[in-house]
Amino acid sequence: MASNHEEVKLFGIVGSPFVTRVDIALNLKGVQYKLEEEKMGNFSDTLIKYNPVYKKVPVLVHNEKPISESLVILEYIDETWKQNPILPSDPYKRALARFWSKFIDDKCLNAARKVAFSLDEKEREEGYKELEVAFQFLENELKDKFFGGEEIGLVDITGVFIAFWVPILQEVIGLKLFTIEKFPKLYKWSHDFTNHQIVKEKLPNRETQLAFFKARYESLVASQ
Incomplete structure (x- = not known):
């Protein structure tokens, strides 16, 4: 579990299906996080710094380490916080x-x-x-x-x-x-x-x- 929510940040847009995926996964795991809201078509320099390849949301930042692409983020969440598994063990x-x-x-x-x-x-x-x-x-x-x-x-x-x-x-x-x-x-x-x-x-x-x-x-x- 994250000891305080400053460690986990989610850069996203409310209403994005890709960001919602990550929101659901973090909620399922009971992880506290801070949502950093981005504006459609006007992304912050921070977001672009964290995701220079695709320049899009969502980006999960865990202890200053950024992870991009929603499906990759979901797997990362599952491997980092073991409770309520998202992927089967088999x-x-x-x-x-x-x-x-x-x-x-x-x-x-x-x-x-x-x-x-x-x-x-x-x-x-x-x-x-x-x-x-x-x-x-x-x-x-x-x-x-x-x-x-x-x-x-x-x-x-x-x-x-x-x-x-x-x-x-x-x-x-x-x-x-x-x-x-x-x-x-x-x-x-x-x-x-x-x-x-x-x-x-x-x-x-x-x-x-x-x-x-x-x-x-x-x-x-x-x-x-």
């Missing part, structure tokens, strides 16, 4: 958890970006199909209440984007993709996950996020 299950976390970033996030922010209708349609296929893979993979079993783990935390942000984007665009009819297990998972006490405490305000994406989508449509 090597095969660990490998699988890493595989599905990477799958969410590679397949779901990229497809969702196309659906939500592409000006090209063909590309949006392509993104929709990719997302549908990706969700079906996750639906088939989900065996328990959570991807981590009875408790939340790495894949669940990585999937916060699907559980919390996809329904918001869907509402903004008027999409009917992520529904209980199409993906019953994944849909139920999203509700169980976002209502989990550890997760709920760290999710950004839904109305604020909805307003933000509405404005962004409307300006996108207006620019066509």
Whole structure:
């Protein structure tokens, strides 16, 4: 455990799914930390000093040592604070958890970006199909209440984007993709996950996020 919260700092933006992942993991471990809020498009010199390669959030700074990239940070948190493990102890299950976390970033996030922010209708349609296929893979993979079993783990935390942000984007665009009819297990998972006490405490305000994406989508449509 961190003896005082000055030792652990998280540089991030409220409303970033990647930062929210780290927030959830630290909360799960009971680690006290200080959130250093950054401004979108106007990052501090400190952040750029800590993450000169990608120049983006989140960055976790533990005892003055910076770690970047949310999935790398999640593993670091799990190895540093042993309580409430995020990754399974079995090597095969660990490998699988890493595989599905990477799958969410590679397949779901990229497809969702196309659906939500592409000006090209063909590309949006392509993104929709990719997302549908990706969700079906996750639906088939989900065996328990959570991807981590009875408790939340790495894949669940990585999937916060699907559980919390996809329904918001869907509402903004008027999409009917992520529904209980199409993906019953994944849909139920999203509700169980976002209502989990550890997760709920760290999710950004839904109305604020909805307003933000509405404005962004409307300006996108207006620019066509």
